[in-house]
Amino acid sequence: MKLSSRITGLTGGEPDGWDLFIRARKMIADGQKITELTIGEHDIRTHPDILEAMHASAAAGNTGYSLVPGSQSLRETIAARVQARTGIATTADNVLVTPGGQSALFATHSAACDPGDTALYCAPNYATYPGTIRGVSAIPKVIQTRPENDFQPQFSEIDAAATGAPGAKSLLVNSPNNPTGVVYSAETMDAIAAACLKHDLWLISDEVYDTQVWQGTHISPRTLPDMAERTLVIGSMSKSHAMTGSRIGWIVGPETAISRLIALAVNTNFGVAGFIQDAAEYALNRGAEFEQLIAAPFPRRREIARRILAGQNLMQTVPSGGSMYLMLDIRATGLTGNAFANALLETKKIAVMPGESYGLAAAGHIRIAMTVEDTAFEAAMIQIVDFAKGFAA
Numbered sequence: 502m503k504l505s506s507r508i509t510g511l512t513g514g515e516p517d518g519w520d521l522f523i524r525a526r527k528m529i530a531d532g533q534k535i536t537e538l539t540i541g542e543h544d545i546r547t548h549p550d551i552l553e554a555m556h557a558s559a560a561a562g563n564t565g566y567s568l569v570p571g572s573q574s575l576r577e578t579i580a581a582r583v584q585a586r587t588g589i590a591t592t593a594d595n596v597l598v599t600p601g602g603q604s605a606l607f608a609t610h611s612a613a614c615d616p617g618d619t620a621l622y623c624a625p626n627y628a629t630y631p632g633t634i635r636g637v638s639a640i641p642k643v644i645q646t647r648p649e650n651d652f653q654p655q656f657s658e659i660d661a662a663a664t665g666a667p668g669a670k671s672l673l674v675n676s677p678n679n680p681t682g683v684v685y686s687a688e689t690m691d692a693i694a695a696a697c698l699k700h701d702l703w704l705i706s707d708e709v710y711d712t713q714v715w716q717g718t719h720i721s722p723r724t725l726p727d728m729a730e731r732t733l734v735i736g737s738m739s740k741s742h743a744m745t746g747s748r749i750g751w752i753v754g755p756e757t758a759i760s761r762l763i764a765l766a767v768n769t770n771f772g773v774a775g776f777i778q779d780a781a782e783y784a785l786n787r788g789a790e791f792e793q794l795i796a797a798p799f800p801r802r803r804e805i806a807r808r809i810l811a812g813q814n815l816m817q818t819v820p821s822g823g824s825m826y827l828m829l830d831i832r833a834t835g836l837t838g839n840a841f842a843n844a845l846l847e848t849k850k851i852a853v854m855p856g857e858s859y860g861l862a863a864a865g866h867i868r869i870a871m872t873v874e875d876t877a878f879e880a881a882m883i884q885i886v887d888f889a890k891g892f893a894a
């Protein structure tokens with residue numbers, strides 16, 4: 502039987518970010534000891550107190566169908582958190598609870614785009630973006646941000662892409678950014694908003710790393726003038742609370758959009774398990790201090806990396822301000838990101854992601870996930886520097 506072109510054409514066309522990851526996992530399965538600095542997964546598990554809240558909820562009988570939009574109290578908790586962090590009036594009616602940020606990416610593009618519409622996104626980008634856009638039968642169009650601009654998108658770049666795709670419906674941005682760690686400046690956010698207003702675009706703002714910021718300030722573009730009515734914000738408990746496996750996140754947007762998105766949820770995933778929602782509410786109510794505890798290892802490890810990278814000039818750190826990643830410009834070694842990452846895996850048994858996995862914009866770079874404990878991270882960074890020195894001119 503023939504499958505739809507939507508599903509057979511979902512992936513492909515872009516470099517496959519997972520090649521190196523799969524290779525490293527195979528080496529591990531074959532018994533080799535590999536230091537994995539690849540995926541965005543904390544080296545801690547979900548906090549026992551959150552698990553206890555989850556268990557208590559399930560044991561109390563909260564195992565049936567849940568309210569599809571999310572429980573009223575969780576939606577209120579998320580709305581209050583968003584309002585407190587951004588200053589923009591937000592109520593439960595502005596919130597839809599989703600099975601993670603990924604499903605929110607799919608839902609928001611469904612809301613913004615009809616089949617055949619163009620959806621813009623900025624690269625370097627989280628690997629699923631183009632596939633998600635194709636999943637709603639829209640056409641992904643990439644905007645390559647540039648290393649010389651510290652990977653901050655420029656008004657002229659967005660404007661040119663939108664002008665070249667008349668009728669484009671949406672722009673997807675991600676700050677703090679995966680893979681670069683860059684936190685978009687106020688100037689960048691203003692440029693993004695101006696381009697959306699000029700070209701009448703929905704702005705889909707992926708803010709799943711919003712608690713992981715140590716330099717600069719995270720600005721949610723929903724707060725900018727005239728943007729609340731055209732912005733759909735994606736949030737997630739995955740990174741902020743080390744709850745990747747629980748699959749819980751949210752969309753915040755205008756009530757009219759949220760009510761339609763609820764209908765989409767009813768007809769697709771039918772909501773998030775009630776005991777997961779209760780655990781998320783418990784976790785959010787632990788407050789900002791708890792979130793800082795979860796985020797704390799990443800600036801600490803970034804500092805370790807900075808210390809080890811000082812005094813060499815084959816690898817430059819992309820000036821990042823957040824997320825759990827470190828991006829290094831390795832062009833001075835003369836290698837591509839792919840060649841560097843594969844040779845590093847072979848010779849030093851360290852797995853990092855080639856920049857090319859995240860779009861051409863990050864060619865000649867590698868992404869290091871700072872997701873092993875400090876001593877192992879430090880040892881790996883020393884090895885990476887040692888490896889790069891082999892390519893000194």
Ligand SMILES: Cc1ncc(COP(=O)(O)O)c(C=O)c1O
Nearest residue numbers: 541601602603627679737739750
């Ligand atoms: C930028 C970005 N957006 C969205 C997601 C999806 O996260 P989740 O579906 O776990 O909430 C990820 C996961 O790594 C990500 O890096």
